Amino acid sequence: MMFPNLFSPLKLGTTEVKNRISFQPHLTNLAIGNLPSERQMYYWGERAKGGAGLIITEELTVHPTDMAYEKLIDVYHAEVIPGFKKITDYVHQYDAKIFAQLNHNGQQGDGSISRLPVWAPSPIPDVLFRETPKAMEPEDIEEVARYFAKSAIHVREGGFDGIELQFGHSSLARQFLSPLTNFRNDEYGGSLENRMRAPLKFIAAVRKAVGNDFTLGIRMCADEMIPGGLDLAQVQEICARFEASGLIDFMDLSIATFYNLYLVEGSMHTPLGYTIPLAAGIRERIKLPVFCTGRINDPVMAEKVLANGQADMIGMCRGLICDPFLPKKAQEGRLEDIRYCIACNQGCIGRIGMNKTLGCVQNPAVGREKEWGEGTLEKASVKKNVTIVGGGPAGMWAAKMAGRRGHKVTLIDRNEGLGGQVVTAMKGTGRDEFGVIIRNEKSQVDKAGVTVKLGAEATTEQLLAEKPDVVIVATGSIPKKHPVGGADGPAIFNVLQVLNGEAELGQNVCLIDYDGHQRATATAEFLANQGKKIDMITSSLFICAELGPTQDLYSSRQRLLQKGVTFTPDIAVMEVGGEAGAKTVKGFNVYSNVWFDWGPYDSIVLVMGQQVEEDLYMSLKGKVPELYRIGDCVAPRKVDMAIWEGHKIGREI
Structure with a gap:
C-alpha cells in the first residue's frame, strides 16, 4: 500500500475509524430553519462516500445566546433528532464515522440575530464582532454547562458516533482559558486552575450526559499566536490537564483566533502544513490521539506527518471540499486524478464570510451533491460533435464534462498551452499555486477523450465549414483598452x-x-x-x-x-x-x-477592469445549430464562475 499509515485504523475512545482522514468542521450555511437539512446529509455523505474515515459536522450551537451566524443548527432543541438520524444513517452506509461538534462562540458573535446579549468570561469586545458582551455570572456558566449536556443527549439520540467540543479558535471555552480574554477575579479567572474550571465543567456535563461508552474529544487552539494569549507551552500544560481528567478521548487542534484570522484559515500565501510543528508539540506531551489540520491537502504530506509521529489523525477540510474522493483516489494510487485544493479561499471561506452557502472554486457540486455529486452524470442520449473555443478554466471544464457524457469534443486554443488567464495569474507573487487548477484539469480533459488543438486560431469561416452540432465560445476577456483618458499613451x-x-x-x-x-x-x-x-x-x-x-x-x-x-x-x-x-x-x-x-x-x-472577447460568438449567432458562450466572454468575473458555467453547460448539452 502506498500510504500504510494513512489507511490504518485508529481507536478514538470507543469508536474505531477505518483510516486517519478526518473531514474537519466548518460552516456550510446549508441548515434550514436552524435544523439539519437534506443538503447537509448529501454534503457530508459525499465525503463519507469518497473514503474519509471520520466526518465532523460544522459547529452546532448549544445555547440561545450563541447565534453568531444566521444558519447554525440549534442542537439544544430536540427537533434536531430526526434530521440527525437521516444524516448519520446516510454517512454510516459508507463505513464512515461521524462526530458532532458542539460550541458556544462566547464573545465571538453578536446579538443582532438572537436579540440577546453576547455572553463571555469578561466584558471584552471581540476584535472582529466588536460587541461588548455580558460578563457571565456563575449561574450563567452553570446554565451553559446544562445546555451542553442537553445538546449532547440530542446528538447521541441522533445516531452520532461521538462529540467534539469546540475549545479552539472561536469558542467560549477558549476565552475562559486565555489571559487575553479572561480578566475575572472569581473562581473562574486568574490562575490556570481557575481558568480551566468552566471548560472542565462543560466537559464533565457532556461526559455525564452521554456516559463513558461514547467518544468525546476537544478541538483545542494550539497557539493563539498573539502577545498576551495562549502559546504552545501553555497549551501543552492545558492539554495535559485535560487528559489527566480522564474525561476525553482525543485532542483535535486549531490555531490562532479572530485577532489573526488569516492564520486560522491560511490561504495560498500560507505554507503547506504550517500547523504541523504545533501538533507535534502537543503530541509530545499527551498520549491521547492528536489531530493535525492546516493546509495538508495531499496524501503524501499526510502520510509523512503520521510516519514521523507528529500526529495520529490528519484533518482535511478544504482538500475534501475540493475533492471529496481524495481518500479513495489516494488509496487506489490514482494521485493524478486528485483535484488538489489551492487555498484560494474564494468559494469556501469567502462565501461563508458573506453569509452565502458554501462553495468551491474548483468543485461546483459543493452543496448540490444530490444533483451534481459523484454518480449523477449521465451519458448523453444524442452524441454530438462539440467544438469549444478557448482553453481556459471554462473551456476545459466544458470539454471535460461533455467528453465524459460521450460527446465528440474538440477544444481549440490560440495559445501553446491550456489555462487561459490562469497561466498569467499564477505569475503574480504568491499565486503560483493558482496554476494547480490547470494541472488538475488538463489530465481530466485528456482522459475524457477530448481532441485538443493548441496554437490554433478558430475563425468563423473554419467553424462554419466544419459544421459542428454545438459551438461553445469560451474566449475570455482582456484588460480594458481605454478605461480612462490618456490610457492609449506611452509607458x-x-x-x-x-x-x-x-x-x-x-x-x-x-x-x-x-x-x-x-x-x-x-x-x-x-x-x-x-x-x-x-x-x-x-x-x-x-x-x-x-x-x-x-x-x-x-x-x-x-x-x-x-x-x-x-x-x-x-x-x-x-x-x-x-x-x-x-x-x-x-x-x-x-x-x-x-x-x-x-x-x-x-x-x-x-x-x-476587463472587457469581453465576444467577436467570435457574435459572428456565429444564428449560423450554427447550438451556440453558447461561457465564462469571461459573457461578462468578466472570477474563475469560480468560469468553472461553474463550463461544468453546467458540459452537463446539459
Missing part, C-alpha cells in the same frame, strides 16, 4: 503585459487599482520584489478591499507595506498623461471632490 501597461514580461516599466511606477483583489495586489508585490517603487491608487476605501473574505487582507497589506508600497485610497482617477519617465495621474477625492495630481512616474500600470 502605460496592463497586468497581462506586466506579468508576462512585456512591459518596460522603469523604477518609479504607479499602479491604479480598480480591482481590490489579487489581480492588483499580486502584481504590485511582483513589481515590489523587483525593487521598484510602487504607488497604488484606488477609488475604494482601502487597498485590498476585496480580500477580506478570503483572509488575505491583513497579510497582503502587511507584505506590500513592508516592501515599500504606498497606498492612496478614495481617488477616482480621471486621466493619465505625460511622456515615458514623466507620467502623470489626475483624479479627485470621491468624498471631498478635491482634485489632485500625482507624478512624475516612469510608467503606469492599469488594473481598471
Whole structure:
C-alpha cells in the first residue's frame, strides 16, 4: 500500500475509524430553519462516500445566546433528532464515522440575530464582532454547562458516533482559558486552575450526559499566536490537564483566533502544513490521539506527518471540499486524478464570510451533491460533435464534462498551452499555486477523450465549414483598452503585459487599482520584489478591499507595506498623461471632490477592469445549430464562475 499509515485504523475512545482522514468542521450555511437539512446529509455523505474515515459536522450551537451566524443548527432543541438520524444513517452506509461538534462562540458573535446579549468570561469586545458582551455570572456558566449536556443527549439520540467540543479558535471555552480574554477575579479567572474550571465543567456535563461508552474529544487552539494569549507551552500544560481528567478521548487542534484570522484559515500565501510543528508539540506531551489540520491537502504530506509521529489523525477540510474522493483516489494510487485544493479561499471561506452557502472554486457540486455529486452524470442520449473555443478554466471544464457524457469534443486554443488567464495569474507573487487548477484539469480533459488543438486560431469561416452540432465560445476577456483618458499613451501597461514580461516599466511606477483583489495586489508585490517603487491608487476605501473574505487582507497589506508600497485610497482617477519617465495621474477625492495630481512616474500600470472577447460568438449567432458562450466572454468575473458555467453547460448539452 502506498500510504500504510494513512489507511490504518485508529481507536478514538470507543469508536474505531477505518483510516486517519478526518473531514474537519466548518460552516456550510446549508441548515434550514436552524435544523439539519437534506443538503447537509448529501454534503457530508459525499465525503463519507469518497473514503474519509471520520466526518465532523460544522459547529452546532448549544445555547440561545450563541447565534453568531444566521444558519447554525440549534442542537439544544430536540427537533434536531430526526434530521440527525437521516444524516448519520446516510454517512454510516459508507463505513464512515461521524462526530458532532458542539460550541458556544462566547464573545465571538453578536446579538443582532438572537436579540440577546453576547455572553463571555469578561466584558471584552471581540476584535472582529466588536460587541461588548455580558460578563457571565456563575449561574450563567452553570446554565451553559446544562445546555451542553442537553445538546449532547440530542446528538447521541441522533445516531452520532461521538462529540467534539469546540475549545479552539472561536469558542467560549477558549476565552475562559486565555489571559487575553479572561480578566475575572472569581473562581473562574486568574490562575490556570481557575481558568480551566468552566471548560472542565462543560466537559464533565457532556461526559455525564452521554456516559463513558461514547467518544468525546476537544478541538483545542494550539497557539493563539498573539502577545498576551495562549502559546504552545501553555497549551501543552492545558492539554495535559485535560487528559489527566480522564474525561476525553482525543485532542483535535486549531490555531490562532479572530485577532489573526488569516492564520486560522491560511490561504495560498500560507505554507503547506504550517500547523504541523504545533501538533507535534502537543503530541509530545499527551498520549491521547492528536489531530493535525492546516493546509495538508495531499496524501503524501499526510502520510509523512503520521510516519514521523507528529500526529495520529490528519484533518482535511478544504482538500475534501475540493475533492471529496481524495481518500479513495489516494488509496487506489490514482494521485493524478486528485483535484488538489489551492487555498484560494474564494468559494469556501469567502462565501461563508458573506453569509452565502458554501462553495468551491474548483468543485461546483459543493452543496448540490444530490444533483451534481459523484454518480449523477449521465451519458448523453444524442452524441454530438462539440467544438469549444478557448482553453481556459471554462473551456476545459466544458470539454471535460461533455467528453465524459460521450460527446465528440474538440477544444481549440490560440495559445501553446491550456489555462487561459490562469497561466498569467499564477505569475503574480504568491499565486503560483493558482496554476494547480490547470494541472488538475488538463489530465481530466485528456482522459475524457477530448481532441485538443493548441496554437490554433478558430475563425468563423473554419467553424462554419466544419459544421459542428454545438459551438461553445469560451474566449475570455482582456484588460480594458481605454478605461480612462490618456490610457492609449506611452509607458502605460496592463497586468497581462506586466506579468508576462512585456512591459518596460522603469523604477518609479504607479499602479491604479480598480480591482481590490489579487489581480492588483499580486502584481504590485511582483513589481515590489523587483525593487521598484510602487504607488497604488484606488477609488475604494482601502487597498485590498476585496480580500477580506478570503483572509488575505491583513497579510497582503502587511507584505506590500513592508516592501515599500504606498497606498492612496478614495481617488477616482480621471486621466493619465505625460511622456515615458514623466507620467502623470489626475483624479479627485470621491468624498471631498478635491482634485489632485500625482507624478512624475516612469510608467503606469492599469488594473481598471476587463472587457469581453465576444467577436467570435457574435459572428456565429444564428449560423450554427447550438451556440453558447461561457465564462469571461459573457461578462468578466472570477474563475469560480468560469468553472461553474463550463461544468453546467458540459452537463446539459
